[in-house]
Amino acid sequence: MLSRILQPHSTYNAILALRLTYILFYIFSFLSNGNFDVVEARVFIYAGCSQDKYQPSSPFESNLNSFLASAVSGASQAIYNSYALGNDSSSPPDAAIFGLYQCRGDLRTSDCSRCIESAVSQIGLVCPYSYGAALQLESCYVRYEHVDFLGKLDTGLMYKKCSKSVSSDVEFFRRRDDVLADLQAATGFRVSSSGLVEGFSQCLGDLSSADCSSCLEDAVGKLKNLCGSAEAADVFLEQCYARYWASGYYDSPTDSSNEDQIGKTVAIIVGVVAGLAVIIVLLSFCRKALGKNPIFFSFLGHATIPFL
Structure with missing residues (x-):
């Protein structure tokens, strides 16, 4: 829903x-x-x-x-x-x-x-x-x-992220499937590991044990179907989520779809902030060279700040 x-x-x-x-x-x-x-x-x-x-x-x-x-x-x-x-x-x-x-x-x-x-x-x-x-x-x-959603099972996909693929590591897939099988059996929050593969899962607290199991079964299925042979993957459904990663790979997963725009937005903002920093430094040099008073800026509606 x-x-x-x-x-x-x-x-x-x-x-x-x-x-x-x-x-x-x-x-x-x-x-x-x-x-x-x-x-x-x-x-x-x-x-x-x-x-x-x-x-x-x-x-x-x-x-x-x-x-x-x-x-x-x-x-x-x-x-x-x-x-x-x-x-x-x-x-x-x-x-x-x-x-x-x-x-x-x-x-x-x-x-x-x-x-x-x-x-x-x-x-x-x-x-x-x-x-x-x-x-x-x-x-x-x-x-x-505005409407009562509490305790009502819904497994709609809200978000997924998949890392690069591991195409032929049989041991990795065996370990991953062991972890996912353990996570699927959870009724609340669970952490699992097998070899170098780790993961955790959780249901929302308003779900019954049976509904939690159904939700996690769906989440694990989507991890396998949507992320395939990814070294790390996250799937968030409406009332549960499941995640796994191979040790050393979880820090930089990338989305395999075009649906996740957050990374692009962050990159743009980082660029803007970096650009502002460069401008501030240049203006500071100009002020010192010209002997002018401090320059004031208003950023995002906040109180002005002098850059000396």
Whole structure:
């Protein structure tokens, strides 16, 4: 259902580019402090937005804000929770919101809280005024909708990434299939390894054990069918995901389809940021050479900053 309801709207790429710019600054900041794990946890994977929009200051917006605040607060206590707000008979019919958040099963609650806080801060920028939205970061996920989706199995494909192929490594395929068979048998979060092949899988907490098994079976099938002999592959369905990689290859998987535009967007933004840095240096030299006052710029609507 989500893959049909939550579709990119006309401003999605522009908003995503803006958000990714902020993410780049987060990454630079965290890397300078050596916080590699925290940065990785907040890496953007995908997002989806509904076409239908709510009105500012509406009852739905009030309930949405309550849900997002509850998700941030709840993530400091538990890695999963679901919510239903405004769905009682006394509330307006357009006020109902159903939502959940979930962190990867091996995340500490402190890291989970930071990841969900990052996701919540992004979802409104990526999907402004949307009646439904989902945002997946590397280690956490946030979703809300106007209709009740909780506990209802849906295995629509949301995202896939496949690395380069390994065409004739029989041992690799044997190890990979062992890992995938183990991941498929999970009922929540599971990590598996066989030789140099590793992987993990997870279902959303609102699924029953039987539905989780069905979802993971579908995810593993798509890993094999869509990514073939890839050395590393990720498949995210609407309510579960499965990933595997050969040791040493997972750091640089590339998408085998034309559907993933995130890497291109990041490359463009990196180029823009690098270009801005060059311009700033040149302007600084010009200022010093000409003896002018500091030059001020306004970047993305923020307070102006002097470049000395």
